[in-house]
Amino acid sequence: MIRSSVKTVNLSKKYDDINILNDISITLPENGIFGILGKNGAGKTTFLAMLMGLVTPTNGEIYIFEESLRKKKYEILSKINFQSPYVELPKKMTVIQNLIFYARLYNVHDYNTQISRLTLDLDVKGLLSKKYGTLSSGQKTRVNLCKALLNKPKLLLLDEPTASLDVSTSEFVRQYIIDYQRINKSTIIITSHDLVEIEKMCSYLVVLDNGNIFYNGDLKNLIKKNNYSSLKDLFK
Amino acid sequence: MFNRIFALLIRYQNISFGSFPRLMSIFYWPTVQILFWGFFTNFFMSNESYGIWSSLNIILSAVVLWDVLFRGQLGLTMSFFEELWSRNLPNLFITPIKDFEIVIGLVLISFIRTCIGLTPAIFFANYFFNFHLFELGFYLSFFFFNLIIVGWSIGFLVSGLVLRYGHAFEELAWAVIFIILPFSCVYYPLNSLPETVQGIAQILPTVHIFESMRLILIERMFIFSNFLIIVFLNAFYLFLSILFFLKMLKVARDRGLLINQGE
Numbered sequence: 426m427i428r429s430s431v432k433t434v435n436l437s438k439k440y441d442d443i444n445i446l447n448d449i450s451i452t453l454p455e456n457g458i459f460g461i462l463g464k465n466g467a468g469k470t471t472f473l474a475m476l477m478g479l480v481t482p483t484n485g486e487i488y489i490f491e492e493s494l495r496k497k498k499y500e501i502l503s504k505i506n507f508q509s510p511y512v513e514l515p516k517k518m519t520v521i522q523n524l525i526f527y528a529r530l531y532n533v534h535d536y537n538t539q540i541s542r543l544t545l546d547l548d549v550k551g552l553l554s555k556k557y558g559t560l561s562s563g564q565k566t567r568v569n570l571c572k573a574l575l576n577k578p579k580l581l582l583l584d585e586p587t588a589s590l591d592v593s594t595s596e597f598v599r600q601y602i603i604d605y606q607r608i609n610k611s612t613i614i615i616t617s618h619d620l621v622e623i624e625k626m627c628s629y630l631v632v633l634d635n636g637n638i639f640y641n642g643d644l645k646n647l648i649k650k651n652n653y654s655s656l657k658d659l660f661k
Numbered sequence: 662m663f664n665r666i667f668a669l670l671i672r673y674q675n676i677s678f679g680s681f682p683r684l685m686s687i688f689y690w691p692t693v694q695i696l697f698w699g700f701f702t703n704f705f706m707s708n709e710s711y712g713i714w715s716s717l718n719i720i721l722s723a724v725v726l727w728d729v730l731f732r733g734q735l736g737l738t739m740s741f742f743e744e745l746w747s748r749n750l751p752n753l754f755i756t757p758i759k760d761f762e763i764v765i766g767l768v769l770i771s772f773i774r775t776c777i778g779l780t781p782a783i784f785f786a787n788y789f790f791n792f793h794l795f796e797l798g799f800y801l802s803f804f805f806f807n808l809i810i811v812g813w814s815i816g817f818l819v820s821g822l823v824l825r826y827g828h829a830f831e832e833l834a835w836a837v838i839f840i841i842l843p844f845s846c847v848y849y850p851l852n853s854l855p856e857t858v859q860g861i862a863q864i865l866p867t868v869h870i871f872e873s874m875r876l877i878l879i880e881r882m883f884i885f886s887n888f889l890i891i892v893f894l895n896a897f898y899l900f901l902s903i904l905f906f907l908k909m910l911k912v913a914r915d916r917g918l919l920i921n922q923g924e
Contacts, residue, residue, distance in 0.1 A: 440916060474920050477755040481914045503757040512920075515747045530756040572752070 429491060430455040430580055430612035431476060436485035438471055438636075445471045446636045449485070453614070453629065455579075458606050460627035460644070461616045462656075467633040469616040473582050476614070477507055489580060503531060508573035509584035510566060516558030520549065520568050523557055524575065531576035543571045547601065563594040570598065574605065581605075581613045587622060599626060620656040681829075685836070696843040704849030719878050721786050722797065723847045723871060725779065729805055730867065731838050732778045733812025734819075736771030738834040741820040745828075750919050760910050764903055767820075768813055775809055800877055803888070804870055810895045811866055817902035821909035824918065847871050866894040 429452045436449040446468045453459050463469045474480040476487060478498050487494040489501045514523045521540070528536035544550045547567045552560060560568065566586070573581060586602065587595040603626060606613050617623050623630065623644075630647060632640040640647055648656065678684050744750050753763075795801060815837050822830040844858065845867035851859055862868050869891045877883055913919050 438917075470920065471917065474751075474917065477751075479751055479754055479914065479919045480917045481911075499757045499759060502755060505755070507751070507755050509751070511748075512751045513748045514752060515743065515749050517743075517747070527752070527756065530753075530758055532757070 427454045429453060429488065431614070432488040432491070434486045434488075436472075436475065436487065437483050438468070438475065438480065439483045444636050446475075446633075449633075449636075449638060451631055451638065451641050453612065455490070455612050456606075456610045457629060458603070458613045458615060458627050459629045459631065460623040461614060461631050461633065462620070462623060463616075463633035463639075466635075468636045469633055470584060472633070473507070473584055473614070473616060476580075476582060477505065478502060503576065504578060505580040505582065506531075506573040506576055506578035507582045507584070508566075508569045508586060510562065510569070510586075510588045510590075511584065512569075513565065514557045514569065514572060517556060519554055519556055520544075520560070521553040523568070524553075524571060527572050528575050533575055536575070539575060539577075540571070543574055547571050548597075562589050563591060566590055566594065566598060570601070577609065579611055581611055583613065583615045585617050585619075586615060587617070587619065595622075602626065624656045685832075693839050693843060700843060700853045701848050704853040719875060720848055722874060722878060725783060725786065726804055726808055726871070726874060727842075727845075727847050728779060728782065729775060729808040730812045730815075732775040733771050733809035734816045734838060735812075735834065736774035736778075737767045737813055737816030738819050738823075740767055740770045740774075741816075742823065742831065742834070745823065754919055760907055764817075764906065767816070771813060771816065772809065775812075797874065797877055800873070800883060804874060807866060807870055807891050807895050810899050811870075814895070814898040814902040817899075817906040821902075821906040824906075824913050825909045841865060841867065844868070845871060850875060864894070866891050866898065869894070 431451070431453045433449050433451055437447055438445040449472065461469050461472065471480055475482050476489065476494070478494060478501075489505065492501060494501055515526075518526065524540045524544075525536060528540065533539055544553060547570055549564065549567050549571060552564055552568065557565070557568065570586070573583075581602075583602065587598050590598065599622060602613060602615075605611070615623065615626060627644055630640060630642065630644045631638065632647075644656070647653070648658075651658070744753055797804065819830065819833045819837060822833060844854070844862040845865055846854065846862065847867070851862065851868055851872055854862055869887050873883060873887045873891070876887075
């Protein structure tokens with residue numbers, strides 16, 4: 426039997442009287458890159474935030490690697506990580522100080538080796554002594570990705586990982602994520618507005634529309650079933 | 662030109678009057694100053710018998726001890742605000758860090774910052790004014806720890822409010838201390854306050870701490886019941902404030918505030 430990486434059962438979120446997510450029940454297997462698509466306000470970020478325990482669901486249950494997030498939050502959090510261009514690291518600390526800080530929070534024992542390897546792979550070694558706040562958005566993204574991989578997460582959540590990046594940096598980040606997943610057999614969930622990116626990286630797709638599941642399944646099936654020429658047709 | 666100036670006025674008026682804490686901040690400074698200096702003058706006019714040097718020693722001791730509270734509170738709130746300002750809360754709260762570990766971390770950094778911050782002040786006071794804070798002996802440690810705990814209680818209260826209601830409440834980080842200053846009897850005894858205010862002021866642990874400090878410096882005596890009151894009030898307020906802070910963290914998770922905080 427295939428183990429699930431993420432399973433949500435009747436997951437809902439309401440702020441005051443506004444429904445953000447309604448009865449979301451999905452099961453994602455381990456090992457793969459999964460996309461979450463939706464227009465602005467569809468509930469993508471809230472969904473990711475609930476998977477990380479940043480937002481408490483109004484109803485429903487979340488299971489990560491078949492364990493209840495509500496009951497085993499801290500054990501689960503040590504196995505997952507997150508990156509978003511909208512969430513920064515402390516600006517007044519240098520890159521190396523930030524990475525060591527987070528390595529300690531994740532209880533990474535051999536953090537020097539891990540930091541050295543990641544900063545080399547992501548080409549940020551030259552930035553280690555620079556203050557995070559002085560970096561360009563492309564540099565910040567790569568440093569954030571270093572932070573997100575420090576604890577070798579089994580589940581990596583990426584919120585628009587290539588937003589506001591130039592073409593070459595986007596391509597670098599995209600390829601790095603694909604390679605990382607293939608080598609480590611981890612589970613990666615990506616939200617993005619970039620349909621081409623989702624099509625390139627993901628095999629499985631969850632499409633949210635106004636807090637409801639519009640589609641949940643294989644990406645190729647979605648395109649084939651609806652005779653789309655590409656994913657762009659979904660939003661036409 | 663007038664249009665542009667008018668646009669600026671509207672912009673700044675929105676900042677100043679757009680939230681209750683900011684509106685309050687316009688009023689409290691003059692009020693607090695008047696109250697504080699009024700009570701202070703009353704006390705010195707009615708106690709001319711104090712020698713200038715013993716008065717100076719009492720005032721300097723009070724200044725340094727009050728600063729323990731101030732530094733303690735700022736050390737805690739500013740450390741927490743740093744996470745808000747740098748939009749770092751989501752990264753922090755998705756690590757396996759537990760809420761009580763954040764509480765302990767904030768308390769420890771506040772303690773370290775306070776000790777470092779006060780060392781030069783005590784040195785200069787000793788050097789220039791022949792000031793003998795250490796005459797308080799064991800009681801100095803007692804007052805120090807209890808005042809820093811008052812600072813932590815206020816710090817957790819303010820941090821919780823900012824987390825829940827946003828940056829407008831940051832003003833409180835500076836204001837709360839000065840709102841309680843006139844009623845804390847830092848530089849004058851409790852009986853300098855109007856009688857009606859005296860009863861209310863006694864719910865503040867600071868009143869009992871500074872009353873005890875003066876008693877030691879002037880009369881060379883310490884009343885044990887004061888010790889118990891200080892410890893009880895402090896333990897009660899610290900417990901409540903940490904509970905409040907933890908509750909606000911829970912509310913922040915319920916309302917999705919942890920993903921929306923920033924400058």
